[in-house]
Amino acid sequence: MTRSLTTVESRLRKQKPDSGQIPFGRTFTDHMFVMDYEESKGWHEPRIVPYEPLTLDPAAMIFHYGQTVFEGLKAYRTDDGRVLLFRPEKNFERLNLSSERLSIPPIDEEEVMDYLKKLIDLERDWVPEFEGTSLYIRPFIIATEPSLAVAPSKMYKFMIILSPVGPYFSGGIRPVTINVEEEFTRAVKGGTGMAKTAGNYSSGYQAQEKASKEGNADVLWLDGVEKRYIEEVGSMNIFFKIDGEIVTPALSGSILRGITRTSILELLKEWGWTVNERRISIEELYQYYEEGKLEEAFGAGTAAVISPVGEFNWLGKKMVVNNHEIGPVAQKLYDTVTGIQRGRKEDDYGWTVEI
Amino acid sequence: MTRSLTTVESRLRKQKPDSGQIPFGRTFTDHMFVMDYEESKGWHEPRIVPYEPLTLDPAAMIFHYGQTVFEGLKAYRTDDGRVLLFRPEKNFERLNLSSERLSIPPIDEEEVMDYLKKLIDLERDWVPEFEGTSLYIRPFIIATEPSLAVAPSKMYKFMIILSPVGPYFSGGIRPVTINVEEEFTRAVKGGTGMAKTAGNYSSGYQAQEKASKEGNADVLWLDGVEKRYIEEVGSMNIFFKIDGEIVTPALSGSILRGITRTSILELLKEWGWTVNERRISIEELYQYYEEGKLEEAFGAGTAAVISPVGEFNWLGKKMVVNNHEIGPVAQKLYDTVTGIQRGRKEDDYGWTVEI
Structure with missing residues (x-):
């Protein structure tokens, strides 16, 4: 089941890195995916929006009790210009396993896969082509309820941000x-x-x-x-x-x-x-x-x-x-x-x- | 050493809870303390500002790798209207011990104590007087550098927020x-x-x-x-x-x-x-x-x-x-x-x- 996804395209486009020498996890693309959770509504309001700062209450539970899970995967550019993900369904499966341990409500894995594909499609030009580079994908969930009670949050935010990354080791693998x-x-x-x-x-x-x-x-x-x-x-x-x-x-x-x-x-x-x-x-x-x-x-x-x-x-x-x-x-x-x-x-x- | 503290008073004042029945950690006062850390500047820009949402990059390290510490203490109202803290220096001492374990730079305990006193003084009217109530004080530090590298952050935010709280158990202590x-x-x-x-x-x-x-x-x-x-x-x-x-x-x-x-x-x-x-x-x-x-x-x-x-x-x-x-x-x-x-x-x- 895919809820209606809203997409708000960014009017400004950032400059993309022009070489394979990109420091890990410091450059982010033009857009991100966001979806919210409230007890009464479940996960709702899936949207692709311009990459922008988050606004959270200083009492948001993520700042106090660490109720959060994340994933890491990559999109790769092939020699003939196509864009491939590697076993992304395994990441969302593991995300839900992590969430269970942290008392976070599960996401619908197929639905979120669909959102991820739409996000990557929109950011296709951000997948770098140099040898060893890729577009790092970071899905994560944070507890957002403003409360200092030590108990599971009743509100969460699920986000996906994207970062073009260079090779982990320059010059291929070395021991x-x-x-x-x-x-x-x-x-x-x-x-x-x-x-x-x-x-x-x-x-x-x-x-x-x-x-x-x-x-x-x-x-x-x-x-x-x-x-x-x-x-x-x-x-x-x-x-x-x-x-x-x-x-x-x-x-x-x-x-x-x-x-x-x-x-x-x-x-x-x-x-x-x-x-x-x-x-x-x-x-x-x-x-x-x-x-x-x-x-x-x-x-x-x-x-x-x-x-x-x-x-x-x-x-x-x-x-x-x-x-x-x-x-x-x-x-x-x-x-x-x-x-x-x-x-x-x-x-x-x-x-x-x-x- | 106390750096020059800036205070921006809130123009709006919230209504204070009018009974001892206050749910834990959901009501916050009019002001909060904030101070930032950058490698080149150390801890800087201590300020008391209106209680307001935080704006952070979605890649801020607190959302990904949990580099954060906190404390909890209380301000109490005496029968003759004075406001007392209980061994607050022990909390800042422990905060620094926690920070060491989490690779967070230490704060100057005496300096921060001075800021805390100024904040509580400003929010004096928020310390409730009903039996068993108090003003809960939550100092915390979060890693704010926008980076997905798994390494200590180069930027932090130290904050103190305040929340009037009811008795932990209504009707005094019970087993x-x-x-x-x-x-x-x-x-x-x-x-x-x-x-x-x-x-x-x-x-x-x-x-x-x-x-x-x-x-x-x-x-x-x-x-x-x-x-x-x-x-x-x-x-x-x-x-x-x-x-x-x-x-x-x-x-x-x-x-x-x-x-x-x-x-x-x-x-x-x-x-x-x-x-x-x-x-x-x-x-x-x-x-x-x-x-x-x-x-x-x-x-x-x-x-x-x-x-x-x-x-x-x-x-x-x-x-x-x-x-x-x-x-x-x-x-x-x-x-x-x-x-x-x-x-x-x-x-x-x-x-x-x-x-």
């Missing part, structure tokens, strides 16, 4: 160094780790700064209970190639169910790899490393698609993986996923949606 | 029923539990709704690691009187350091009670209950001051405390703290600040 975080905790069983909600991100800044000071690009989080089991990297799920097999942490309730993660699991299985989704501790990983069995490591997420890990730092010990070089599995996954996303490879899986 | 939460987790070691930050609150809504459906007023949180050790109640710290001694969970890093908690610990020690700040498991509590040694239980927080617990529900087992009646320790603490707050008892501790 990064990751710090294994022992002090801070990202998430714990019974918490909000599986949800894409604001509080999960700023809570990692201290660990991120510490890692960065010591020359690491990101943080590897361990489980919050035993501080042993590997969960995820900063903004990505993590994969290992150990003694010829693929290992990735099983979704424990505190790990984000990545859409790139799901996709590469499907690819790896189709390619005949033995894939183990299971608990793996940092001690176990280190043991494989010492035995020479840790053959590859890479993160998987929307931002970088595939990001090889060249080195892990763990309590003063170093694990250098594949001599700091990109491994063949990471390279093939990167080429395949980005190939499908940019229309260079046949999409045998029905993963792309053309706008 | 409540609390559910011991086994499924969801509030906080874990290495997480943000000791900080007053938005994400800690909405993450409890699911547990709160579940508890409420089963007739409970609130949730007792257990530690996130072993799910055994008692941490805190929804919005309060928890105290027990066991076999003639006082027991409260030690600050573990995941428990909020309540200012009411600190104050009643000081009172209890002065009154000669043996006070044990230590780890206490739910099983241990139940054993004391079965032995008839659980004599009192009560929460302590800014909202209700002291809230006796009449019953705990734990995995289908009930612990009825003091026959659902207010115990003498809870009553004496309530009378003493509220007496000092409202100027009816001598403030021997220098806890109150007159405006």
